[in-house]
Amino acid sequence: MPTTRKRPRNAEATRKAIEAAACRHFMARPYDQVGLREIAQEAGVDAALINRYYGSKKGLFETAILPHFSIDILVQGDMSDFGRRVAGLILDPGHKQDFDPNRALLHSISSPEVGPMVAQALNDNAVADLSARIGGAEAGLRAALALAVLTGVDALYRVARLDTLTRADPEALKERLGALLQGLVDAGDPG
């Protein structure tokens, strides 16, 4: 029952509902394909209210989505296990979180409207966090590459649902992806 009906008037609660609905929709489909009316309906609200609160669709995206571009979940735990742990999270089919930054990234990065904002948020939050966490030589570059790997796998496995990946042995895939990520997290010179 996603559409909440008959909420007592409460601006803050309404905002939360709108932003939660926005998260779900912007994560599931490209920015242009998400209509304000859908979000409004799921939040049990009229579409005009969204513009009243956030000024515009872009404003809603900015308020509801941008702050979630962090990788707190991923960097919690020790880094010696980073690869396998993150691979397990990404590949888990039952993995339902309220908001998946990677999916949202894929669905919004190509939009000229919000793409630049997303890129900057990703750079300032996720890359910076991971970079600081792993340290070592060329930490920023390695962190960005690790995120790129995650983004690519998400694109091909979760969004495109590439047959070769979905039908592969999950354990083997997890193993390969984990090793890939761990190799980036562990410092050392490339050669």
Place this chain on the structure above:
Amino acid sequence: MPTTRKRPRNAEATRKAIEAAACRHFMARPYDQVGLREIAQEAGVDAALINRYYGSKKGLFETAILPHFSIDILVQGDMSDFGRRVAGLILDPGHKQDFDPNRALLHSISSPEVGPMVAQALNDNAVADLSARIGGAEAGLRAALALAVLTGVDALYRVARLDTLTRADPEALKERLGALLQGLVDAGDPG
């Protein structure tokens, strides 16, 4: 001067012009953000003609874009050099080809309209080709992962233009990415 004016009537040449323009546009922006009128104008043609020839926007995409989802350029040459060679191609800023499958992939994969078609074409062409070329244990899985890495890097480096990546030392980036890809191409067990 992209807009060609006053072409003698020739269906085949017109089709080529339309499809070339479509390639450029569908590579540069998301599927929904590309208008038939833009493509038509760049091809020096009326938008209605596109629907006449291809039935619909989706039909044009299918005819113009899908066949190009191959990685012929990448798999030419010996595989011992694959990583560095492909990394160089991807990262080269002056790298202007008529059509870049990776960019088109990113801009169309999330569209519910054409996304599934793209996924299947990618799977049947690119992944299959690369898989056959590299061979070894779990060749398909490794090929798909390599493409995922390329996709992710393209997303973050070329589309998002992540500061951390664009401002990194190009040689270091090429080195890291090359090693990543080469590790996937070279067979052997992960552990």
Place this chain on the structure above:
DNA sequence: GCGCGATGTCAACGCATGATGACATAAATC
């Protein structure tokens, strides 16, 4: 309990898009 600001709704606008069918015109055929 009344008024007034906060909260939310409604109808409508302007705009852009993909698609259609009627029309024009160049080119080929005889």
Place this chain on the structure above:
DNA sequence: GATTTATGTCATCATGCGTTGACATCGCGC
């Protein structure tokens, strides 16, 4: 050179979008 077909254009439609301003209604303070 007339006719006919292939090629291309024009005006227009239906639709969906984000956005806006006028209106309704709830709820708190006096």
